[in-house]
Amino acid sequence: MDQLKKRWISLYVENDVGVLAKISGLFSGKSYNLLSLTVGETEDPTVSRMTISLRGDDKTFEQIKKQLNRSVEVIKVLDFTDLPIHKKEILFIKMHSLKKEEIEEIFRSAKVFGVNVCDYDKNALILESLKTESENDDVLRYYKKYFSTRMEAVRGGSVAIESVSRSER
């Protein structure tokens, strides 16, 4: 049965001006639902690699892969949806106007969640979380509960790479 499943694509593209616009334009122009898109250079500086997550049914997803494949700028399309992969996202949360007890509380919770305090001042700090997207969702949800008016968050979007040892996702 078709379902709006979350999908992962890893895309090798030419590292050229306009390629990001081409790929993102394809998604917007054809009304495909994009969740996140990250891009960066690879070991070969003429090639960039994108990690794209999206939600869609099987038919739309097939069409997206075909549309990506037919783009001259796209070198390779890898479907990571059902493959064992490593994926991580960076999340920064800056919190300010904190009381002493609150800072202590944050240090404690950070330890539990496995996130780092990467910057610190008397009444402010920054958390750095390198986790999967959904784990970061949880981290963010927790701090929003208590500090929503005194925080800012920035997320990098996921990058993913195929596993060398795992056989299951």
Next chain:
Amino acid sequence: MKIKGTQLFIKALVAEGVDTLFAYPGGMAIDLFDALYGEKSFRVVLPRHEQGLVHAADGYARATGKTGVCLVTSGPGATNLVTGIATANFDSVPLVCFTGQVPTNLIGNDAFQEVDIVGICRSICKYAVTVRRREDLGRIIKEAFYIARTGKPGPVLVDFPKDIQQELGSDEYPSEVSIRGYKPSSGVHMGQLKKAAEMLANAKRPLFLAGGGVNVSRANAEMTRLAEVLNVPVVTTIMGKGALPTDHPLYIGNMGMHGNVAANTAVTECDLLFSIGTRFNDRITGKISEFAKGAKIIHIDIDAASISRNIVVDVPIVADAKEAIVKFSEIAKVPARTGDWVERLQNLKAEHPIRMASSGALLTPQDVIEGINRNFSEAIVTTDVGQNQMWTTQFLQLRGKSRLITSGGLGTMGFGLPSAVGAKLGCPDLPVVSVSGDGGFQMNEQELATAVCEELPIVICVLNNSYLGNVRQWQEMFYGGRYSCTCLEKRRSCGDWCSHPSAKCPPYIPDFVKLAESYGIEGIRVTERGQIDSAFEQAKKNTKAPTLIEFVIEREANILPMVPGGNALSDMITEYGKEKK
């Protein structure tokens, strides 16, 4: 040796075998035009508007199978190409469009006549690129031609900054191309073909559906032979018309929104639909869930993205139409009993011909198109979009070298005249006839000048009903006769909107005969059936100049049959209003 970018440009066009360049100058292309001065290796044609220019290149490409080449300046010169590029992209026409651009150090500066034409065209062309370094120029042009004409052909845009045009650099033009992200599919999956052959052999009511891909790959002879050997009937999309000669006994007709009864019934009743080179767009399928409901579907297309996109198919085959048809012919088995099925469709076709009701001496569009059939045994016929296009596709006979050139996917008004100019430039030995409505003709009528200056004896037919007829038809049928902005005679003094023409309607402007005369060519007005043949005969006498024939047709003639949008193909309107017998 070091040469300028402009010189390498000329060298590249010569190496690519370009014989005609459609070009309009401007500030950021002036160096290129200077290099063209005195150039004898190819013909440089100066249209009167960049939209006309790109349609002309498109008509040239469709008529010859070669790549159409355009050269325009930056800014408005480039943006005027947009409609033509989208037109070519939709119909898989190979074009390479060069646009002048401001010098690289000014890009992004909002310089005079600067636009991001690559950004504008990204989603409507096969590939678009700016030349940013002189050393890349040769490779980029080589790749542009290669991408345009291979695989599923399409338009490629090369944005060419002025400083790169002027810069000295290598005179080398590469002979090889290697693009790691672009490998056009070649070959055919024989396993899939065998599956298709098996299904066809067991089918009782098999049907070929030929789309534009058959014409693009010029597989007409192969398609005809295959249908004959297997005794399987053929229907076509509008873009596929001519896949089989239209008078072939196995040709049932066009299907789709304005297809004939027999062709649409064939699709509805077949048990195997063998489709080649069509993307099943909404004008073809009607209601998707009812489309060829009882049939297994085989689909050959060069574009993997066209397969199972709108219609889920049983046997997908990614391949060039011609290659696939040839390979399939080698293994195909004749289905056992198709005789009754063929006969049924032939009978249906005979019982339900498309025939336009005529009231007295007034011309019907059918009279005009049949006049073309009578007066030209072979011809390239171009159209605009709308009623003129549908009537042409319904009544035009295609045989021998005849070819229909029409904007099928984008449906572009103003396409007919300029594409006829390009077609005639590419095929000087074939008669070229353009069919336009009075609305569409006015969108690019300035190209009369190009036809005159290039001394092209094209026959320009304007079907004048003083309406934007196709929209008017929809307004009549589905919007209560509210003729909103579709009457081209309406003047301020008419007062209220009206829903019907009357004797009080103001005279039509322009006077097409006088317009023709102002270009120094013959204009003929035909108002009665009896004048049609003599008008065409007169036009044929003008061997160095175009002739414009205005056919004053019945104002509210409709295209029938019609499958209203969203209806099943079996749900056709065959009679309507005054057309009811």
